[in-house]
Amino acid sequence: MKLPPFAYRAPESLEEGLELLAAGEGEARILAGGQSLIPMLALRLARPSLLIELRRVPGLAGVHEDGSGLRIGALTTELVAERDPRVRAASPLLFEALEFVGHPAIRSRGTVGGSLCHADPAAELPAAALVLGAELTARSLARGTRTIPARDFFLGPYTTALEFDEVVTEVRVPAPPSSQGSCYLEVSRRPGDFAMVGVAAAVVRGGDRVLDLRLALSGVGDRPRLLTRDELELEGQDSPEVLFGQAGRSVAARIRPPEDLHASAAYRRHLSRVLTERALRTAFERAALQGGAASA
Ligand SMILES: Cc1cc2nc3c(=O)[nH]c(=O)nc-3n(C[C@H](O)[C@H](O)[C@H](O)COP(=O)(O)OP(=O)(O)OC[C@H]3O[C@@H](n4cnc5c(N)ncnc54)[C@H](O)[C@@H]3O)c2cc1C
Known part of the structure; x- marks a missing residue:
């Protein structure tokens, strides 16, 4: 099916993206990999008036590791995370769950943050995030930065604790106990x-x-x-x-x-x-x- 009409913006800074999201008053949505949102538009399960793509915003994709665990940028694709040896070494459960997400073509567009924000009850990454004790960093103009434990994030089917004006910027996965x-x-x-x-x-x-x-x-x-x-x-x-x-x-x-x-x-x-x-x-x-x- 054809997509319904919507406006499209691709800001170059997070602040600009947050401004657009806040101004949308609930009618604007973040577009990450589009692997869930675009089918939802096609099926008329979502009718946002504005899509805000964050691909041009620097610093939202990438994997970082320090002694305390992993920090995964929300826009890191599932395939990049899966193929990063630091993910496999520091969080084998996340690596194993990533391999089950769709096919490589899906994972090459779909993002780690997008999968968590979409909150499909049958998705792999939310379950892994819960067991790993992951935390999501959310940013908004109104409230600044807040940290949401995965345990408090998933509220129901396709429903999370995110407010309409918030963007997930990062997912933190603590290092597991050595045993x-x-x-x-x-x-x-x-x-x-x-x-x-x-x-x-x-x-x-x-x-x-x-x-x-x-x-x-x-x-x-x-x-x-x-x-x-x-x-x-x-x-x-x-x-x-x-x-x-x-x-x-x-x-x-x-x-x-x-x-x-x-x-x-x-x-x-x-x-x-x-x-x-x-x-x-x-x-x-x-x-x-x-x-x-x-x-x-
Ligand atoms: C054929 C097919 C098979 C699939 N199989 C599986 C599967 O087996 N398991 C599985 O888990 N998934 C599967 N998926 C979905 C895939 O994993 C998606 O990539 C994922 O669910 C959404 O990620 P995305 O980056 O594409 O997000 P998008 O589709 O762009 O966005 C999804 C939702 O999250 C919101 N969002 C995205 N990023 C952010 C952010 N940073 N901050 C705030 N809100 C945000 C969007 O506004 C939207 O509401 C499949 C998809 C397809 C098309």
Whole structure:
């Protein structure tokens, strides 16, 4: 379908972009990679009067690493992030999740910030961001800069904590604990499709015991939610295998998955249990492989 009419601006500074966004009073939208927004326009699911493309604004794309973790510019494409060896080394979970996002052609346009701001409940990056304890930096003319933890960012399907006049400029991903292993698994109808169910998992290992675990699932609710050991009400003293089985059953009992063309709610619940167990087991094994020196 043809796109509906809209005005287009490509400012050369962030301040100019923020001014345009604020003046739009909710009718203007940021255009990043356009991989979600343009289809939404074509389907008339969004009717902004102005698109503001930030491609010419310096400093919004790129990966930086310091001892405390990664800083990823919001306009960094998913492919650039995936291919950056610092992302793979410092945040293997993010790397693994990125590989599941669409196809390379999609990832060469789609951005890390765009995926998080779009907040598709079946998307991979929001679930990974929750498990990684990522934080988003948001800028606006009215409020300056604020930091939003991923945990507070996703409010519902395609709905985030961003105000209409805010731009996400950066995503901070803290370095994981040295004894943490991680894993992202998903089942989709075809490679590159959105997840029917996706599971992001991280396990902190101490010898043969699980010291901590974190999970978030894609495709099983209105948004991904962070699930910790306490939230899953797991008992502390069991062997890892017993614990992972308990976690799978607890996840399956807590979610209310949607039913659609691709999968019944019962099938999504089954996948959630099986993938949770597998992802936790793999994360645990990877922590051992790394010998506690780095996360996997
Ligand atoms: C065929 C196809 C398959 C796909 N498969 C998958 C998949 O398997 N998994 C998956 O997760 N995604 C998938 N996608 C979506 C893809 O990952 C998109 O890149 C992503 O969802 C949006 O990123 P974008 O940069 O293209 O954002 P855009 O489409 O440009 O924007 C999306 C939304 O976010 C807002 N926005 C973007 N950047 C910012 C910012 N910095 N600050 C404030 N608001 C902002 C926009 O205003 C818009 O509302 C697929 C897309 C296509 C076309």
